[in-house]
Amino acid sequence: MTNPTAAMLVIGDEILSGRTRDGNTHYLAGELTNRGIRLMEVRVVADEAAAIIEAVNALRTRWDHVFTSGGIGPTHDDITADAIAAAFGVAITHRADAMALLGAHYARAGLEFNAARQRMARIPDGAALIDNPVSTAPGFTLGNVHVMAGVPSVFQAMVASVLQGITGGQPLLSQSLRVMRGEGEIATPFAALAAEFPDLSMGSYPFTQNGAFGTNLVIRGTDAGQIDAAMTRLCALFA
Amino acid sequence: MTNPTAAMLVIGDEILSGRTRDGNTHYLAGELTNRGIRLMEVRVVADEAAAIIEAVNALRTRWDHVFTSGGIGPTHDDITADAIAAAFGVAITHRADAMALLGAHYARAGLEFNAARQRMARIPDGAALIDNPVSTAPGFTLGNVHVMAGVPSVFQAMVASVLQGITGGQPLLSQSLRVMRGEGEIATPFAALAAEFPDLSMGSYPFTQNGAFGTNLVIRGTDAGQIDAAMTRLCALFA
Numbered sequence: 001m002t003n004p005t006a007a008m009l010v011i012g013d014e015i016l017s018g019r020t021r022d023g024n025t026h027y028l029a030g031e032l033t034n035r036g037i038r039l040m041e042v043r044v045v046a047d048e049a050a051a052i053i054e055a056v057n058a059l060r061t062r063w064d065h066v067f068t069s070g071g072i073g074p075t076h077d078d079i080t081a082d083a084i085a086a087a088f089g090v091a092i093t094h095r096a097d098a099m100a101l102l103g104a105h106y107a108r109a110g111l112e113f114n115a116a117r118q119r120m121a122r123i124p125d126g127a128a129l130i131d132n133p134v135s136t137a138p139g140f141t142l143g144n145v146h147v148m149a150g151v152p153s154v155f156q157a158m159v160a161s162v163l164q165g166i167t168g169g170q171p172l173l174s175q176s177l178r179v180m181r182g183e184g185e186i187a188t189p190f191a192a193l194a195a196e197f198p199d200l201s202m203g204s205y206p207f208t209q210n211g212a213f214g215t216n217l218v219i220r221g222t223d224a225g226q227i228d229a230a231m232t233r234l235c236a237l238f239a
Numbered sequence: 240m241t242n243p244t245a246a247m248l249v250i251g252d253e254i255l256s257g258r259t260r261d262g263n264t265h266y267l268a269g270e271l272t273n274r275g276i277r278l279m280e281v282r283v284v285a286d287e288a289a290a291i292i293e294a295v296n297a298l299r300t301r302w303d304h305v306f307t308s309g310g311i312g313p314t315h316d317d318i319t320a321d322a323i324a325a326a327f328g329v330a331i332t333h334r335a336d337a338m339a340l341l342g343a344h345y346a347r348a349g350l351e352f353n354a355a356r357q358r359m360a361r362i363p364d365g366a367a368l369i370d371n372p373v374s375t376a377p378g379f380t381l382g383n384v385h386v387m388a389g390v391p392s393v394f395q396a397m398v399a400s401v402l403q404g405i406t407g408g409q410p411l412l413s414q415s416l417r418v419m420r421g422e423g424e425i426a427t428p429f430a431a432l433a434a435e436f437p438d439l440s441m442g443s444y445p446f447t448q449n450g451a452f453g454t455n456l457v458i459r460g461t462d463a464g465q466i467d468a469a470m471t472r473l474c475a476l477f478a
């Protein structure tokens with residue numbers, strides 16, 4: 001498959017401490033798969049500059065796109081924008097377009113546009129803003145790194161903005177067959193079938209239901225005809 | 240804080256494709272925090288040997304413990320045990336103790352102990368088995384790497400087995416204050432308070448409720464007295 005590749009970088013102590021369960025990765029994974037972009041790797045790191053810089057640099061040199069979530073708010077633990085600037089070796093300033101967006105937003109709301117709120121207008125040099133229709137404070141794209149908020153509603157809106165500007169690949173298709181047999185019973189013929197279709201990816205996912213073992217068999221790929229052919233064979237074997 | 244550190248490595252195409260939402264990381268994060276072990280980093284990689292080997296070697300040399308989930312079943316896409324053996328440069332064989340456990344299990348169930356099921360007895364040289372009270376097929380610990388199943392009920396049982404044998408640290412405590420103010424309003428005094436308590440970690444997590452902005456302010460650390468003192472100050476500032 002020659003589909004574009006991507007990585008996700010989740011930034012946040014609250015995920016690592018177990019306080020918050022990350023849902024942005026699962027959302028992004030589904031959106032990317034629908035657009036034919038392959039999510040290859042996910043990392044979660046703490047709100048620490050060195051950890052963010054190292055992860056961003058490892059991921060952006062390896063994959064076509066990097067999506068980050070978290071750490072772009074107004075408080076002292078929001079250090080993502082600075083870390084991204086450091087990772088790229090560029091300066092970061094209160095940028096005029098972001099200041100104008102935020103200034104107008106707080107004026108409408110009758111709230112002071114104070115130093116903390118102005119902090120959200122700090123954007124690394126060379127970045128393009130990502131629209132935030134939910135709460136105004138923008139994300140940004142620098143190179144192949146898309147920097148977005150951690151709040152799920154804002155993250156999802158920003159992902160929609162970013163994906164409009166990205167060329168995807170052939171949709172990544174999948175079909176699955178649910179069989180009430182344990183993995184150990186179907187493993188050998190399933191492996192033989194997988195070997196016959198090297199362009200497809202086949203996986204098996206066990207479950208138990210009322211004490212009985214079952215397996216979801218999943219076939220993934222970009223060629224609908226091949227997937228249909230493989231699924232027909234799979235049904236003949238196990239259904 | 241001198242608490243032991245840990246990383247989580249989730250292995251599975253089904254997470255990256257968006258088919259399955261990983262819940263094992265969130266479970267482990269909570270268990271580790273309760274025992275005073277700091278989860279420092281999480282990675283999710285595909286069912287590909289090179290990706291698993293690279294991630295395991297990066298994580299095991301950096302953190303005190305590495306916990307993995309996924310890829311230890313009987314099917315062709317279950318390659319974790321082989322990848323861990325390769326990462327450590329050791330051989331992997333059908334080990335007698337694991338063969339005995341699994342053989343007895345399938346004999347009791349009246350099921351054939353076939354080649355696919357025997358595959359789950361392949362254990363890298365030098366590893367110790369991790370008990371699986373749910374479905375028998377063992378995990379294993381090699382060096383500081385704990386290799387466990389991806390099925391949540393089995394993962395959780397194996398985590399319990401592993402944590403019995405690990406020395407934790409002082410419990411990582413936290414207190415939080417929920418305020419109905421936006422982050423931008425509280426950021427400056429909150430940062431000043433955080434600077435006064437360098438041994439504590441303070442984070443803010445925004446939310447909206449019925450259209451109004453609110454923030455959860457969280458104080459984390461190991462010294463209950465310091466956390467109490469900081470929380471008293473926080474309440475005086477914002478409550």
